[in-house]
Amino acid sequence: MRNHRVRGIGWAVAVCLTLLAAFPPAAATGAEKLTYRLKWLFNTSVVGDLYADVRKKFAAAGLDVTVKPGGPERDAIKELELGQAQFGVASADQVIRAMAKGSPVVVIAQLFQINPLQWIYRQADPPITRLEDLRGRTIGITYGGNDETIMRTLLAKANLTEQDVRLFSVRYDYTPFFQKKVDIWPVYRNTQGIFIGQKMMDGGEPVQFFIPSDYGIQFVANSVVTSRQMAEERPETVRQFLTALLKGWEEALDPAKSSLVVEMLQEFDKDTPRKQLAEQLEITRRLVKPQSGVAIGVIDRDAWIQTEKIMYDQKQIVKPVHVETALMPGFAF
């Protein structure tokens, strides 16, 4: 009898502990708990997001935000629908694909005004000054990725077909580029672009970049998204979140705070030398805030419409989704 009672109490304690672990009590501060899912791992591309978190911008706005890193297997838009996150970062192609399949996603800010996705090539190679110069080159693309869509659009714009160039399937390993098997290689200009460029420079081969936006291709990159329900039913929370986030971005990209920001980045990205982090930060600044007068987060409506058109022309979506209906710039400005 006594044994049964002891066992019963033991079970009850175990169940309570399990429940506590599964559903932890709200923080004593009473701040609203939110999850913000990034698109990629913690690196310089998310410097403003990290800064807002580390410098407690969200807490100051009365929000308890958990900033979670992204990755190739993460999709912020899916997490919004599943209720696992309230805010996230997604690229325009993700948003447009999601809309094409009925996802109720909305865009509340555009973080990158210039897409960091560019192509690196050796300065010793003939320069690419017009799209026709791509003819005959071996071009790296990630099949299924943004860069494939962008490159195919550029080729179409130059009236070049797949027979005029050699497309090479790209993965994380840069060896084919180092071995000169591939002439131009897709990189994120503000992260990979820096360390590959440095490596090439150390080997006596300076590099340059082929920038799609120079040829009129505006393919929107990282933007802040939330669900339509969240935007319509809790606009004040959205406004508070976005204000805190953009404040974080503004301060993180303030040249006066560079050394402080690099120090913070080093905490998250221990493998990248400080000097390279500083360079990455400088390039990120130019991509997020190309002109000093422009506020961070501005949604470039025309670029979004062009992105949709590119995807439609490339048969990435079967019918137009009218992406402009999902753009909600009002929360930031």
Added chain:
Amino acid sequence: MLHRRVYQFLIVYSLGLALLLGIKYLLELSNYVIPGPMEIWMTCREVTRRYFADVMDTMTVAIIGQVLSICMAGFIGIVGRQTTWLGSFVKVAAYNVQAYPIVALAPIIFILLGDGFISRLLIAAMICYFPLLLSVLGIMSEPVRDIEHFYRNTGRLRWQLEVKIRAFENIGKLTTVVAGSATLAMAGTIVAEFIAANAGIGYSIRIALYQSDLGKILVALFLIGISLSIYQGLLEWIGAMVRKAWESQ
């Protein structure tokens, strides 16, 4: 045997799909998170032919990889069955090779051997070889005393006969292990394609993931599952035939 494998797979796949659709409708999720039946059907019509060719490509590599693994495991199992220094050395070396996770080794393999056929084959063989080796070693190290005793006492027990006796007495176990290793060979090839290759169903799944297209992944899983079920059923059938032929001798 074959039809049992196929319908068992169909039951498991249908249950999985029903669960996904149940979650979709219960949580009112869009087709972006979980595609609806119509979306899956449309995707099926669009990609089945292409994906089937990819699955066959992957399967070819997996089968060759599996045959290589069987030969390798057989050889090491036979050498390693001995209680000599060489036997224990071979066993330790074989275990050590497997101590490294394949995802860590794969990039090195792809850098050295490129992203073509050989890399996929090697990774498939490496993934399915170890369970095979363990079974072969287990079987070959275990004497069948009552039979071997006679030959040993009459001085007629040569190593070939010893191996034959042990294989014959455990043919059921060997067949099961070989059929089971087909799954590992297929999984190994898909992992290799996913990491770095430029062909096969693993590569197509990777592209579908880039595009967050669960419909394509569901079609790929169906084709992988059905092809593997047929192949495993065939292996079991061949095993049964071999057993019957040996018994009749």
